[in-house]
Amino acid sequence: MKRQVPLLITFFVGTLLIVSIFSPATENLGEEFSVFFDVIAVFAFFLGGGNLLRVHLTKISRKREDWVYSVVTLVGFIVMLWAGLFKIGNEGGIAASVTEESSLFGMVFYSVLIPLQSTMYSLLAFFIASASYRAFRAKNREATILLVAAFIILLGRTAFGTMLTSWMPPSLSLAEIPNLAIWIMNSPNLAGQRAIMIGIGLGVVSMSLRIILGVERTYLGDDGK
């Protein structure tokens, strides 16, 4: 029974949402169900916050390794919660928007959180360099093709690439590096991406059917055997 009820709900809701696409009478059903999801997610947020508190309080109380980081996490969590709930420093008082820049919440959000997020994001530039170095080593035929294609695209997006082949006559314009780069992006690259997208679409259909029909039950903690 513990497994059958969720399976029945999944079958009923899944089938209904598929049918709803083909009938104007039920075309908004998907959006309405997503509201249910949002409501559930709001309640689940309390679970998340509670878990965060529990995990870090345990770590601090038992003085586990790197417990100081947990203190920073908890202080950040509590200060933001306090500033947001009570609208500390809001010019418009408790009725004003929580994201007002003059408020403590807004100040911490815009002056601390956003710069920290930007810092994390900026790491991507360095990681792209290190990953490219590994990926573009011409170890075999495929990697060599990848290297050549990447080199043309990199060159084609720079002024130097344009300058290199600008002497070519108009009849050979396709061989100009910027045009080659555009061709690689629009033809082989796009064709590959579309093939992946078709596969993803079919994979989603297949997995959805497995879940709706109850063949796939792992998400319920049941291996179906």
Add this chain to the structure above:
Amino acid sequence: MQYIRPTDGGRRSRLAFGFLSILIVFAALSAPVVAQDVVADTPADTTAVSHVPAPATSVVVDDYKYDFGDRLNLSWVPSIDDQIGERMVLGYIVYRSINGGEFKPLESLLPGASSFEDKDLHADSSYVYYVAAFSETDTVPSIHTQAHQPEREFIHFDLLWLFVIAALISFSVIYFIWMARAGKDLFVRKIAGLDAVDDAIGRATEMGRPILFIPGIQDMDDVQTIAGLTILGRVAKQIADYDTRIRMPVSRSLVMTAARETIKAAYQIAGRPDAYSDDMVNYVTDEQFGYVAAVDGIMVRERPATIFLLGAFFAESLILAETGNSVGAIQIAGTARPAQLPFFIAACDFTLIGEELFAASAYLSGEPKQLGSLKGQDVGKGIAMAVILIGVISVTLGKAFDIEIFNWIADALSTVFSKAGGS
């Protein structure tokens, strides 16, 4: 015969006549010029005085195709003063009367507007509209439309081809599941990334280090997260068998509760419920880069031997994968976001590309009925390949040699798939 001598008065009269004649000639010569000025000035003077624009014309109300009787389409030809001249029309106001009641303004539209879609209507009411064009000083209404009642449609016939294609693929999936249940042996190609799962878990066991499982940063309403959790179920069972540790930081509360249930059940199936702990899964934050910072910290501090990155990933994909690579972990990644796949391929040992992520759970289960669904998926791929091939040949030959039959096939395929795509 009496000769009448001209008198002085008569001379003066002749002089006056001559002078008048000259004036008349001058007047006659100058008259057209004056008249032209008057004609040229007249319209400008009229415009300066009156700001009354011409009304919108041909106002028509139509039923919205394929709705549930809750929409009507209103269209009109914009005022002539909105199209030429000084474009004195500043906009249009749509007025509506429900069931013969009073007309009320409904919507104000910008100049150049020629249609309006009225939503949230009732199929049992009738609606009359008119459109008023307004300038700085005046508002000019159009004639009223006929009373119109929205009609209900129960089937969206524009999506017929989508239904046919979806039904074909769905039936082939169900057919192969049924065939597999009946005991037919089905061939499924090897997926290297999934064959490596055993080795990856074994490696973590031998090294005595934890396994890190990252289910992406989306919630349970994303099919990639669900796919990640279905794989987690299989992986967690093996982890329980091998008595290895799993760490799973998540960025969504609902994913946390679902993942806990999945791991708990996997440990129960493995016969080791006592080894399960809620601490295996912990919530970090919903913020994308806050989550990345926390997971990177875990990777650097705990140095996991194996990392699974299975779910929906965005800009954080390479940051996570490169950090995992730097700590020497064996990494198995999978996502259905084509933009992130190159990053995973560059930084991870194995990558599940697109559909392989969704096939993973069925593949790892090894159950015939689950593998059957993968076979059905292959039928869909076969159809897609055949259609692409026929389409390419038809368009190429049709355009190159202007052969009618190929042009017809190309047009037919274009119609079918643009309708199936909902456009």
